[in-house]
Amino acid sequence: AQSVTQLGSHVSVSEGALVLLRCNYSSSVPPYLFWYVQYPNQGLQLLLKYTTGATLVKGINGFEAEFKKSETSFHLTKPSAHMSDAAEYFCAVRGENTPLVFGKGTRLSVIA
Amino acid sequence: DTGVSQNPRHKITKRGQNVTFRCDPISEHNRLYWYRQTLGQGPEFLTYFQNEAQLEKSRLLSDRFSAERPKGSFSTLEIQRTEQGDSAMYLCASRQGGTLEQYFGPGTRLTVT
Numbered sequence: 001a002q003s004v005t006q007l008g009s010h011v012s013v014s015e016g017a018l019v020l021l022r023c024n025y026s027s028s029v030p031p032y033l034f035w036y037v038q039y040p041n042q043g044l045q046l047l048l049k050y051t052t053g054a055t056l057v058k059g060i061n062g063f064e065a066e067f068k069k070s071e072t073s074f075h076l077t078k079p080s081a082h083m084s085d086a087a088e089y090f091c092a093v094r095g096e097n098t099p100l101v102f103g104k105g106t107r108l109s110v111i112a
Numbered sequence: 113d114t115g116v117s118q119n120p121r122h123k124i125t126k127r128g129q130n131v132t133f134r135c136d137p138i139s140e141h142n143r144l145y146w147y148r149q150t151l152g153q154g155p156e157f158l159t160y161f162q163n164e165a166q167l168e169k170s171r172l173l174s175d176r177f178s179a180e181r182p183k184g185s186f187s188t189l190e191i192q193r194t195e196q197g198d199s200a201m202y203l204c205a206s207r208q209g210g211t212l213e214q215y216f217g218p219g220t221r222l223t224v225t
Contacts, residue, residue, distance in 0.1 A: 009152075032212055043116070043203060043216035044155070051212060090154050099145065099168065100214060102154030 002027045002093050006103035014111050019063075019078040021106045023091030026072065033074040034092040034100070035065055044090065050074060061085070086110045116217035118204050124223045125194055132190045133220045137206030144187050145214060146179055147203040148172065155203055161187060162209070194224045 007022040025031055032051050036044040048059025055067040065076045074091060091103045117136045125131050137144050142163050147155035158177070160168045163184035173179075176194075181187040191198055201221050205214040 004154075036216075041218075041221070043218045044205075045216070046213055049212060092154070094212075099157035099160060099170075100147075100155075101157070104152070105154050 002101045004091050004093050004101055004103035006091050006106050008106055010107045012109040013081045015083055016080050019081045021076040021089050023074045024072055025093045027093055029095040031093045033067060035076050036090045038088045081110045083110050116204055116206055116215050118217040118220050120220060122221045127194060127196060127224055129194055130192045131194055132188050133202055135187045135204030135217060138215055141206035141208045143207045143209060144181055145205040146189050149201040149203055196224045199224045
């Protein structure tokens, strides 16, 4: 069984500040890990994914995440927040032949 | 637009009515997924097709729900005798076999009154 815990349902940062969204996962098989972003009344867009290999993965819009197996974490970061980053962010995990399992999401607010 | 499309985008229905949603995946994608997302929650897996075969169904998919993908292209999700608890966003996603990334459609928002 797989599960995802996203710490903090709402994170608020100032424009230009560091963004850190936390994700911890549980998986009985080697995980594939994903971060998706959802803007209001829209579907989900993939930001980045970890499969194998390099544990620091870079995604779109300046986001990156680091897979830490020992901590079962896959936190999402961005050095400098922009107003357009305000959205809902979902961490998800899946195995080789299992469906995506999502966390409950973290809403990011960016304050001018 | 070559992305995943879903119709309708919004549906308001009265309790007890049947509703049907359609998903058109990216044309070369043979895998198709349905998810349900309620307010304040992440998407939850409902069912999965590989070509026309429905390979997996979640326990969330009660017997009032049925999904089809008759020709391995578009898919429909039908909810019979809708209940207020069915109010949610229904998301469709597709991917090509051998790849990991699922591409999501914009969703159909269902409101049951």
